[in-house]
Amino acid sequence: MSLLQVEHLTMQFGGLTAVKDFNLNLEKGEIVALIGPNGAGKTTAFNMITGVYRPTQGRVILMDKDITGLRPDLITGRGIARTFQNIRLFRDLSVLENVLIANHLHLKSNFLTAILKLPAYRGEERLMHQKSLALLERVGLSQFKDEKASSLPYGLQRRLEIARALATGPRILLLDEPAAGMNPKEAADLTVFIKEIRAEYDLTIFMIEHHMDVVMGISERIYVLDYGVTIASGSPHEIQNDPRVIEAYLGVEEDA
Numbered sequence: 489m490s491l492l493q494v495e496h497l498t499m500q501f502g503g504l505t506a507v508k509d510f511n512l513n514l515e516k517g518e519i520v521a522l523i524g525p526n527g528a529g530k531t532t533a534f535n536m537i538t539g540v541y542r543p544t545q546g547r548v549i550l551m552d553k554d555i556t557g558l559r560p561d562l563i564t565g566r567g568i569a570r571t572f573q574n575i576r577l578f579r580d581l582s583v584l585e586n587v588l589i590a591n592h593l594h595l596k597s598n599f600l601t602a603i604l605k606l607p608a609y610r611g612e613e614r615l616m617h618q619k620s621l622a623l624l625e626r627v628g629l630s631q632f633k634d635e636k637a638s639s640l641p642y643g644l645q646r647r648l649e650i651a652r653a654l655a656t657g658p659r660i661l662l663l664d665e666p667a668a669g670m671n672p673k674e675a676a677d678l679t680v681f682i683k684e685i686r687a688e689y690d691l692t693i694f695m696i697e698h699h700m701d702v703v704m705g706i707s708e709r710i711y712v713l714d715y716g717v718t719i720a721s722g723s724p725h726e727i728q729n730d731p732r733v734i735e736a737y738l739g740v741e742e743d744a
């Protein structure tokens with residue numbers, strides 16, 4: 489049984505078919521990349537998997553359960569977390585507060601115990617605080633815990649976004665262009681970091697990325713979209729040598 493199975497996902501916006509008949513299997517522990525030229529439909533595929541869009545057609549099956557069209561927060565609760573192409577941190581909150589907010593998805597206390605600050609809530613809150621600090625320590629951000637998120641250098645803001653996603657306790661992590669805007673050194677560090685967190689948090693990772701060094705250095709399998717259609721899937725070696733991919737994508741100078 490695949491951890492995640494995506495069957496015939498299709499998304500139409502009016503007359504435009506942004507993604508057509510997209511099929512994907514993720515096995516536990518894999519790192520799989522989704523590549524393709526700008527506008528190919530990659531983010532739309534993510535948005536259907538994470539409940540941002542309800543697909544026009546098709547199904548998303550997580551561990552044998554159909555999660556198609558569930559609300560994004562419920563899908564996060566089922567174990568799929570994501571980051572976004574454009575960093576979405578609470579810019580004026582501290583680094584620690586950003587992780588604490590994500591952690592609240594896990595709090596078991598209800599709203600009333602929370603506003604009354606009853607002991608059950610306070611206990612959970614203390615635990616969340618400790619867990620958040622441990623997570624920041626793990627991702628190398630603990631010395632910045634009281635800084636405003638917006639004051640972090642770009643590469644570290646991306647790392648904080650990943651930490652926030654990890655705080656929700658995911659099985660599957662979807663990363664939307666995690667190396668966007670990074671210099672080669674930051675991108676190489678990110679590659680190592682992604683491999684480390686996969687091992688440490690027992691993750692399966694599905695990522696959209698334009699940096700080919702990152703994609704080829706990290707992915708076990710790659711899917712290629714072009715105009716919403718999957719034109720190839722396979723190992724990095726197969727993809728690099730696929731004439732359709734070379735024509736559609738790899739042959740095109742990338743400006744990212």
Ligand SMILES: Nc1ncnc2c1ncn2[C@@H]1O[C@H](COP(=O)(O)OP(=O)(O)OP(=O)(O)O)[C@@H](O)[C@H]1O
Pocket residue numbers: 501504506524525526527528529530531532533573
């Ligand atoms: N909400 C929407 N309404 C209408 N059209 C949309 C919407 N979202 C995406 N599209 C269109 O769907 C197509 C696929 O867009 P998408 O953002 O998924 O591509 P992408 O592969 O992620 O591109 P990029 O690499 O530039 O991020 C594009 O033509 C885009 O304009």
